[in-house]
Amino acid sequence: MIEIPKAYEPQSVEAKWYQFWLDQGCFTADPGRVSERRPAYSIVIPPPNVTGVLTLGHVLNNTIQDILARKARMDGKEVLWLPGTDHAGIATQNVVEKTLKKAGEIRHRDDLGRDDLVERIWQWKEKYGGIILQQLRALGASCDWSRTRFTMDPEYSRCVQNVFVDLHRKGLIYRGKRMVNWCPASLTALSDEEVIMKEQKGSMYHFRVEVAEKPGTFLTIATTRPETIPADTAVAVNPKDPRYQHLIGCHVYRALPVETPKEQRRIPIIADEHVDFEFGTGVLKVTPAHDKADYEIGLRHGLPVIDLLTPDGRLTAEAGPELSGLDRFVGRKKAAEILEAAGALAAVEPYSNNVGFSERADVPIEPRLSEQWFLKYPSVQEAKACVAEGNLRFFPDRWAKVYDHWLNGIQDWCISRQLWWGHRIPVWYRKGGTEIHVDLEPPADVANWEQDPDVLDTWFSSWLWPFATMGWTGDRSVDAQNPALRAFYPTTDLVTGPDIIFFWVARMIMAGYEYCGDMPFRNVYFTGIIRDKQGRKMSKSLGNSPDPLDLIAKYGADALRFGVMRAAPLGQDVLFDEQSVELGRNFCNKLWNACRFRQMQGGAMEGEIHPDLLTSDDRWILIRLDQAVREVTQAFADYKFSDATATLYRFFWSEYCDWYVEASKAALVRPEGVVRTPQQEALAANKLAVMDLVLGSLLRLFHPFLPFISEELWHGMGFHQDLPEDRGGKTLLSASWPKPFTTEERDYFGLDDTADRVAQAKYDLITLGRGLRRDCKIDPAKRVKFVLRPSGELPAAEAEVIRLLLNAETLEVTPGFAPPKGTPMAANPLGELFLPLEGLVDVAAERARLGKELEKVRAEIAKVEAKLSNPAFTEKVPAKVLEEHRQRLLDWQAKERQVLSSLENLSS
RNA sequence: GCGAGGUUAGCUCAGUGGUAGAGCACUUGCUUCACACGCAAGGGGUCGCAGGUUCGAAACCUGCACCUCGCACCA
The missing domain is CATH 1.10.287.380 (Valyl-tRNA synthetase, C-terminal domain)
Incomplete structure (x- = not known):
C-alpha cells in the first residue's frame, strides 16, 4: 500500500488475488496431506446445469460454501471443494434444439438424427458449458478446479451405468408398463418429483347418460375433462350408495363420440369403493388410459383401456371425427359443445382444481400408460435412520421431518427418459427375440441386438455425485485404495436449496449407503430462496432478477457476498435488495479506510504490547475483540452466518471505528510543532500495537466473508511478514483463525470488568456531553470549554480522550467545581460534566x-x-x-x- | 385435509422467563486532518388476537386469525 486511494477500488484487486491464489495452488486439495493433525474438510458443489448462468441463488449458495471452505482452511484443515456441472438432460437438449431451429438448421430433431444431434450438443457444451464455473471465479469461489467434473465425463458415465447394472442385478430396477407422468411438451416421462400441483380455474361439466337397460333413466356425471369421454370404459358408483345400488351391473350409453352407434357405446356401471358419494353426483366416469385412479379401477374390474391422446397431447381418431386431431384443451371446449348440441350437457359451473404441471416445461402433464424403467429405492432404512438418529444433521433441523415423511411414502422412481442427451440405458434387446442383455458392455454380436433408446433421468446420475466425482469404481478393493475417497468421503457439509431435498439430497443419501456403505455428507445446510424486495420469487419474466456479474462489476464481489450473507438468516428466505450490496460496498470502504488510518500513523507494525501502558480504551477494545472472536466462532459452529456478519459489523464499525479509533487520536495525533515526550511516544507506539493486533485479527475474521479486500489489506499492511509460509506468510487464506484470549492473556493485559466499565462510562459521558452541545444549540465547529467534576481519580490521558471526542477547546477537571447557576450539566458515575454558559445557551x-x-x-x-x-x-x-x-x-x-x-x- | 415455518420499529430481521434490540430508512446538524461509500445527535414498537401458567410472558401452554412453503387430493 504505497499509494492509498481514499476509496476502495475492488475491480483490479479482486482479479489480481484470484489469479494469485490459482497460481499458488491454494485451492488444490491433496489427500496425501491429510493426517490426524490436519483433518480433511470436504464439500461437493451442487452441480449447476451446464446450460446455466449465475443467478443470485447461486451467489447465496456458493458464497456459503466458500465461507465454509475458507474457514476450514484457516482452521488448518485440508480442504476439498469439488466443482462441476450436470448435463441437465431435458434443459440442455431443449436449448440446443431450439438454437438449431432458430438458425434454420433443422425443423425437427429427426432431421439430424440421434448421433448427430448428440454430437451438436457436445459441441455446444464445449463452447458454452463452462460459463457458470467461470462466473463462480468472479465471486471468489475457492474450488479445486483441477477436479472439475461433469456428469457425462467418461468415468462418471461408467459409474452411472455401473450402478444401473448393479441395481438391475439386485432386482431393484425393472421395466414395466405403468401409468407415468407424461410431459406432452418435452415428450418424455417424468418422475413424481418433477410434477408440481397448481391450482387451475376451469369448469365442471355435468352431463347425462342414459341407462341402457332402463330407457328414460339418466345418470348425471360430473367431469373436468369431457374430451376424455370417448375413452371411458365404465361408470362407477359406490356400492353403498343407495341412489345407485339398483343400477350396478346395468350399462349406460357413453355420450361421445356421438357418431358411434349407440350399442357400441355401451359401458358397464360398476361398483367401486374408490367413489366418494359426497362428491359431484356420486357417479364417476372411468377412463383407465388417462387417470391414475381410474387405471387402478380398471385393473380391479378388468376394463379395457382406450388411449385417445397422442404423445404431444392431441386427440386421436378414437375421440371421433369432430375431436380428432385437436389439442386436448381445444378438444375440451369442443367436447362440451357437442354434448350441449346433443342435449346431454346438464350444467357447467366454474371449478378450481389442482392440476399436475411439468416442472420444467410448465405445461399440464398427462397420466399416460407406457413402458418405462423403474427403480425401487435402495438403502431406504439406512437413509431414514441416519437422519432420525441425528448422525446426519440438517440445518435447520425441521427439514428432517419433511425428509422422513417423504421416505415413508415413496413410490418407485421412473428413471427412463425419452431423450437423446444423457446416459443411454445399458440394455439391449435381441432382435426378433425376448432375450435382454444388461451390462456395461454391449453384447458381442451387437448387430443382432437393439439398444434401449431411452436415457436415464439426470438425477439418476447426480445422486452419485459425492463419490462418482472422486473416482469411485464400484470395485471394493480398488475403491478402498482410492486416496480421494479415503480422505474426503464422507464429505463434511452440503449446501443446497430445500427445493431439491427429494430430487437430490435424499437420493444421494441412499446411494451413499448403497455404494460406499456410509452417508455422503455429515451436515446439510439448506439455504433460503432468494426473492425480490416485495417477496416475489426471482424470475426472468418478472425481470426482477439482477445479474450478479453486474453487481460485482458495480460494487465488488466482497460487497455482494457480504450484502447477501447479512440478509440471509438460517432457514429463511432472502429478500434481496440492491441496497444491501451497497451496504456491503460501504462496509468494505470503511474497512479500507480504517486500515488506511493505521497506515498513515506510520511506526513499526505489530510492535509489542506493554500491559502497563494500556489505557482503559485499549483494554476495552481488547475485551470487545475477544467477545467478537467468541461470537463469530460460535456463529460458525451453528451455521448462523448472518449472526457472524452482524457481530463483525458491530465490532468493527460501532466499537472499533466509532470509539476506539476516535479515542486513539488523543494519543496519536500530534499537533504541529509539538514534540512528544518519550512517555507519549511510548503510549502512542503501544496503541499502534493494539491496533495492529485488532486489525490483524479482524482481517482474519473477515476473510471467509470478504476474501479479496482482506487479502489485499493483509499484504498491504504487512501482516504476512513474520508468519510462516503456510500459516499466513504467503496468503491470508491459510492464516490461522483467531482464538479467544486465554485466562493468562486476560490477566496479563488486565482485561477485567473494571476496565470495561470505565471505558463504557467514559463513552456514555461523551454522548451526554454531545447531547448538551446539541441542546444548547452550539455549533459543532465551535470549540467550547467543558468542566468535569470527577467522582474519583481521572488520569490526564482519559480526560484528553473526553476532551477530544467532545470537540472541546479545553476540558477542565476540577474536583471542587462550583458552577454558576444556569449551567447545563450532565452526570453519570464518572462525574458531572458542565457546559459553562457563555450567554448562548437555549x-x-x-x-x-x-x-x-x-x-x-x-x-x-x-x-x-x-x-x-x-x-x-x-x-x-x-x-x-x-x-x-x-x-x-x-x-x-x-x-x-x-x-x-x-x-x-x-x-x- | 395433514404437516412445517412465520406474524416484534416504516422495511428486513435478532431476541428460549427478569430494564424491548440491530441494520437500513426517517428527522436535525456537520466538507472535525481514515472514510460524505462518512460523522454526530435524535424520533419511532399496547411484540397478530383471545385465554391460561407464573411473583413476572415478546418468549411457555391452549385456541383463533392471517401469510409462506411442503405433502396428499374428489372425478
Whole structure:
C-alpha cells in the first residue's frame, strides 16, 4: 500500500488475488496431506446445469460454501471443494434444439438424427458449458478446479451405468408398463418429483347418460375433462350408495363420440369403493388410459383401456371425427359443445382444481400408460435412520421431518427418459427375440441386438455425485485404495436449496449407503430462496432478477457476498435488495479506510504490547475483540452466518471505528510543532500495537466473508511478514483463525470488568456531553470549554480522550467545581460534566429535554418499586434477580438525582 | 385435509422467563486532518388476537386469525 486511494477500488484487486491464489495452488486439495493433525474438510458443489448462468441463488449458495471452505482452511484443515456441472438432460437438449431451429438448421430433431444431434450438443457444451464455473471465479469461489467434473465425463458415465447394472442385478430396477407422468411438451416421462400441483380455474361439466337397460333413466356425471369421454370404459358408483345400488351391473350409453352407434357405446356401471358419494353426483366416469385412479379401477374390474391422446397431447381418431386431431384443451371446449348440441350437457359451473404441471416445461402433464424403467429405492432404512438418529444433521433441523415423511411414502422412481442427451440405458434387446442383455458392455454380436433408446433421468446420475466425482469404481478393493475417497468421503457439509431435498439430497443419501456403505455428507445446510424486495420469487419474466456479474462489476464481489450473507438468516428466505450490496460496498470502504488510518500513523507494525501502558480504551477494545472472536466462532459452529456478519459489523464499525479509533487520536495525533515526550511516544507506539493486533485479527475474521479486500489489506499492511509460509506468510487464506484470549492473556493485559466499565462510562459521558452541545444549540465547529467534576481519580490521558471526542477547546477537571447557576450539566458515575454558559445557551430547550428525561426515569423507578413492594415477588424470586432489581432501583434513583440537579443548575 | 415455518420499529430481521434490540430508512446538524461509500445527535414498537401458567410472558401452554412453503387430493 504505497499509494492509498481514499476509496476502495475492488475491480483490479479482486482479479489480481484470484489469479494469485490459482497460481499458488491454494485451492488444490491433496489427500496425501491429510493426517490426524490436519483433518480433511470436504464439500461437493451442487452441480449447476451446464446450460446455466449465475443467478443470485447461486451467489447465496456458493458464497456459503466458500465461507465454509475458507474457514476450514484457516482452521488448518485440508480442504476439498469439488466443482462441476450436470448435463441437465431435458434443459440442455431443449436449448440446443431450439438454437438449431432458430438458425434454420433443422425443423425437427429427426432431421439430424440421434448421433448427430448428440454430437451438436457436445459441441455446444464445449463452447458454452463452462460459463457458470467461470462466473463462480468472479465471486471468489475457492474450488479445486483441477477436479472439475461433469456428469457425462467418461468415468462418471461408467459409474452411472455401473450402478444401473448393479441395481438391475439386485432386482431393484425393472421395466414395466405403468401409468407415468407424461410431459406432452418435452415428450418424455417424468418422475413424481418433477410434477408440481397448481391450482387451475376451469369448469365442471355435468352431463347425462342414459341407462341402457332402463330407457328414460339418466345418470348425471360430473367431469373436468369431457374430451376424455370417448375413452371411458365404465361408470362407477359406490356400492353403498343407495341412489345407485339398483343400477350396478346395468350399462349406460357413453355420450361421445356421438357418431358411434349407440350399442357400441355401451359401458358397464360398476361398483367401486374408490367413489366418494359426497362428491359431484356420486357417479364417476372411468377412463383407465388417462387417470391414475381410474387405471387402478380398471385393473380391479378388468376394463379395457382406450388411449385417445397422442404423445404431444392431441386427440386421436378414437375421440371421433369432430375431436380428432385437436389439442386436448381445444378438444375440451369442443367436447362440451357437442354434448350441449346433443342435449346431454346438464350444467357447467366454474371449478378450481389442482392440476399436475411439468416442472420444467410448465405445461399440464398427462397420466399416460407406457413402458418405462423403474427403480425401487435402495438403502431406504439406512437413509431414514441416519437422519432420525441425528448422525446426519440438517440445518435447520425441521427439514428432517419433511425428509422422513417423504421416505415413508415413496413410490418407485421412473428413471427412463425419452431423450437423446444423457446416459443411454445399458440394455439391449435381441432382435426378433425376448432375450435382454444388461451390462456395461454391449453384447458381442451387437448387430443382432437393439439398444434401449431411452436415457436415464439426470438425477439418476447426480445422486452419485459425492463419490462418482472422486473416482469411485464400484470395485471394493480398488475403491478402498482410492486416496480421494479415503480422505474426503464422507464429505463434511452440503449446501443446497430445500427445493431439491427429494430430487437430490435424499437420493444421494441412499446411494451413499448403497455404494460406499456410509452417508455422503455429515451436515446439510439448506439455504433460503432468494426473492425480490416485495417477496416475489426471482424470475426472468418478472425481470426482477439482477445479474450478479453486474453487481460485482458495480460494487465488488466482497460487497455482494457480504450484502447477501447479512440478509440471509438460517432457514429463511432472502429478500434481496440492491441496497444491501451497497451496504456491503460501504462496509468494505470503511474497512479500507480504517486500515488506511493505521497506515498513515506510520511506526513499526505489530510492535509489542506493554500491559502497563494500556489505557482503559485499549483494554476495552481488547475485551470487545475477544467477545467478537467468541461470537463469530460460535456463529460458525451453528451455521448462523448472518449472526457472524452482524457481530463483525458491530465490532468493527460501532466499537472499533466509532470509539476506539476516535479515542486513539488523543494519543496519536500530534499537533504541529509539538514534540512528544518519550512517555507519549511510548503510549502512542503501544496503541499502534493494539491496533495492529485488532486489525490483524479482524482481517482474519473477515476473510471467509470478504476474501479479496482482506487479502489485499493483509499484504498491504504487512501482516504476512513474520508468519510462516503456510500459516499466513504467503496468503491470508491459510492464516490461522483467531482464538479467544486465554485466562493468562486476560490477566496479563488486565482485561477485567473494571476496565470495561470505565471505558463504557467514559463513552456514555461523551454522548451526554454531545447531547448538551446539541441542546444548547452550539455549533459543532465551535470549540467550547467543558468542566468535569470527577467522582474519583481521572488520569490526564482519559480526560484528553473526553476532551477530544467532545470537540472541546479545553476540558477542565476540577474536583471542587462550583458552577454558576444556569449551567447545563450532565452526570453519570464518572462525574458531572458542565457546559459553562457563555450567554448562548437555549435554557428552555435544555429544560424541556431534562423534564422529559425525568419523566422517563421516574417511570422506571415506579416500575421497579412496584415489583419490589410486591411480597410475592420478593419472596419467590431468585436472590440474584432480586439483587439485580435492587441495584436497578439504586441506579435509576441516582440518575433521578443527577437530572434533578441538572435542572436545578439551569434555574437562575 | 395433514404437516412445517412465520406474524416484534416504516422495511428486513435478532431476541428460549427478569430494564424491548440491530441494520437500513426517517428527522436535525456537520466538507472535525481514515472514510460524505462518512460523522454526530435524535424520533419511532399496547411484540397478530383471545385465554391460561407464573411473583413476572415478546418468549411457555391452549385456541383463533392471517401469510409462506411442503405433502396428499374428489372425478
